[in-house]
Amino acid sequence: MSTNIFEDNTAQSEAFHSNLSSRHRSGRIWHFVFQASTLIGIIALTVLLLNVLDSTFGYIAVEDEINPADLAINGIPIEQLHQIDLVWILEQNVSKGLFRRLESEMPWEERTREEIYDLVVARVVNPTVVDTWSLRESIFNRNQVFQEAAEKYPGARVEFKSWLSSAFLATPQSPEPERAGVRTAILGSLWTIAITIVFAFPLGVGAAIYLEEYATDTPINRLIQTNINNLAGVPSIIYGILGLAIFVRALEKFTSGAVFGLVDPTTANGRTIISAGMTLGLLILPLIIINAQEAIKAVPNSLRQASFGMGATRWQTVWHHVLPNAVSGILTGTILAVSRAIGETAPLVVVGASTFITFDPDGPFSKFTTLPIQIYQWTARPQDEFRNIAAAAILVLLALLLSMNATAILLRNRYSTKF
Amino acid sequence: MAKKDIELAIEARNLSIYYGDFRAVTEVNLKVVQNKITAIIGPSGCGKSTMLRAFNRMNELVPTAWAEGEVLYHGKNIYDPDVDPVEVRRRVGMVFQKPNPFPKSIYDNVAWGARVNGYKGNMDDLVEQSLKGAAIWDEVKDKLDQNGLSLSGGQQQRLCIARTIAIKPDIILMDEPCSALDPIATLHIEELMRELSEDYTIIIVTHNMQQAARVSDYTAFFNLGEGRTGILDEFGETDKIFTNPDHQTTEDYITGRFG
Numbered sequence: 070m071s072t073n074i075f076e077d078n079t080a081q082s083e084a085f086h087s088n089l090s091s092r093h094r095s096g097r098i099w100h101f102v103f104q105a106s107t108l109i110g111i112i113a114l115t116v117l118l119l120n121v122l123d124s125t126f127g128y129i130a131v132e133d134e135i136n137p138a139d140l141a142i143n144g145i146p147i148e149q150l151h152q153i154d155l156v157w158i159l160e161q162n163v164s165k166g167l168f169r170r171l172e173s174e175m176p177w178e179e180r181t182r183e184e185i186y187d188l189v190v191a192r193v194v195n196p197t198v199v200d201t202w203s204l205r206e207s208i209f210n211r212n213q214v215f216q217e218a219a220e221k222y223p224g225a226r227v228e229f230k231s232w233l234s235s236a237f238l239a240t241p242q243s244p245e246p247e248r249a250g251v252r253t254a255i256l257g258s259l260w261t262i263a264i265t266i267v268f269a270f271p272l273g274v275g276a277a278i279y280l281e282e283y284a285t286d287t288p289i290n291r292l293i294q295t296n297i298n299n300l301a302g303v304p305s306i307i308y309g310i311l312g313l314a315i316f317v318r319a320l321e322k323f324t325s326g327a328v329f330g331l332v333d334p335t336t337a338n339g340r341t342i343i344s345a346g347m348t349l350g351l352l353i354l355p356l357i358i359i360n361a362q363e364a365i366k367a368v369p370n371s372l373r374q375a376s377f378g379m380g381a382t383r384w385q386t387v388w389h390h391v392l393p394n395a396v397s398g399i400l401t402g403t404i405l406a407v408s409r410a411i412g413e414t415a416p417l418v419v420v421g422a423s424t425f426i427t428f429d430p431d432g433p434f435s436k437f438t439t440l441p442i443q444i445y446q447w448t449a450r451p452q453d454e455f456r457n458i459a460a461a462a463i464l465v466l467l468a469l470l471l472s473m474n475a476t477a478i479l480l481r482n483r484y485s486t487k488f
Numbered sequence: 489m490a491k492k493d494i495e496l497a498i499e500a501r502n503l504s505i506y507y508g509d510f511r512a513v514t515e516v517n518l519k520v521v522q523n524k525i526t527a528i529i530g531p532s533g534c535g536k537s538t539m540l541r542a543f544n545r546m547n548e549l550v551p552t553a554w555a556e557g558e559v560l561y562h563g564k565n566i567y568d569p570d571v572d573p574v575e576v577r578r579r580v581g582m583v584f585q586k587p588n589p590f591p592k593s594i595y596d597n598v599a600w601g602a603r604v605n606g607y608k609g610n611m612d613d614l615v616e617q618s619l620k621g622a623a624i625w626d627e628v629k630d631k632l633d634q635n636g637l638s639l640s641g642g643q644q645q646r647l648c649i650a651r652t653i654a655i656k657p658d659i660i661l662m663d664e665p666c667s668a669l670d671p672i673a674t675l676h677i678e679e680l681m682r683e684l685s686e687d688y689t690i691i692i693v694t695h696n697m698q699q700a701a702r703v704s705d706y707t708a709f710f711n712l713g714e715g716r717t718g719i720l721d722e723f724g725e726t727d728k729i730f731t732n733p734d735h736q737t738t739e740d741y742i743t744g745r746f747g
Contacts, residue, residue: 371588379604389600
């Protein structure tokens, strides 16, 4: 018996066990369990992010093939040389074939001084990254990094490098990690997602409206509903195989652009952006339907009653009341579904995303690559530098995803109605 | 008033309403008099709301609901296959238990119904007229662009009445319109109902016996019959039902012995 602070040892209080402290104790234990599970989740995410950041920034050791100081003419360093002198340096130091090829791409007179300077740096000075260190090492073992670099690569300079840079975003893919960028991948991702949205959004919302507002509770409709829920759980690779069979093979004439006379000479097959976009569209269609259904269900029934009671038709009720009040939920659900599509890799591998592509996609019938495919391909490479640019690309992908989710939250706050 | 002068607004003849196999209301014969207030009272679950919704075919929004018998409106059975329920609902308006204004501006709340029904006149005039008709004009005339949901419960309910009279119905159905309101707001609505009965026929479902006694001209007492189906136990002028009912069950219910 615990002490009774009210000192009313009457029959009423004796009818109960004094278990208050044990009730509070079990409450505290559950409180701790819930807190711990949240904490573990946060720790996992933080470790993931730190791991990515660790590879994205850090010291690198760079060796130049020719010391820039040796290229100075009459004591003027190359940074200050005139355009004509820079062209002369190029002509002296690169092979004749390369020099002619560069000239035929764009005559020297039409290039700016900066472009030619960059060419000199890239082709003549030709800096190569000989070693990289992680951000952790660069911060905590700075002296050791410099010491190690001095021992192993006496001719190299050590500099701090951010692999994520504006140049990284603006340059296309390249076999050399120092020159590789994600522009083609970003554009490919954006094109693919645009097709996905155009394909899946109207279909998904339309199906949701039908199922919620028109369909009656018949066994067939229940079967359809159950199957939509099941489809949302089908592994994405299956959708890839489906996309390969339908869009790439069966509808090749359409997806290659042949019926429109838009065949890209480099891709006379169906492995194009439109196939990828529609495959991802199929993948997220069940998600969009389910999310839109939930949003439509959340519209209070009293509103429909009010509308019908005013002599509105079913379509007027849906268009004027149900959709405007469900739109924030529908958009939020769609954006979250699209975020999933952006991160998908497996179905695109099956549908035939190119792993190496250096030109920008120029329409729905182009060959393409996407950010996750690019990351996947880079992480599979043996050289250390590819892991650095893969980490940088992961940051780009994360930024894209987070900004989409932020948009979803903004939309929800902007359009949601309180009842 | 001589018996032959009484004009009927709407009349149920042998009306039974089913939800699937369940018969919610059985063989009701009810004559609703023009420009009068008819109250429907009775214990919970006896089909009062179902009966009310039978007058503008709102029951059909429940997929399993169906009706047998006739509801005559201007000599036409509204359940005939050539009658469009959408048209019926324009003529027989409805006010609900919980105030449910649209999450739109006060102006649009009133104008919307008229607009979708193809109203041809001046919309500003109609909105003003309807809000005045629902005795809420003075309170909202300076904030017509505000959201209808920003009003108080009683005001919202009067707004709902305003939007109902904006579509110019003959009959207004009210399903416990005051049950979510405080006594003062209830009083406002009751006064309003008396005013409205000059131009409209009103049928009101209420759980509040005093309310039925205060506002209605006729009272229909529904009760649970065999198999938990609703039946019309007694119908007559309110004074008679409340002072000298024919049936013992009616008296028991009214005096609070059950229900």
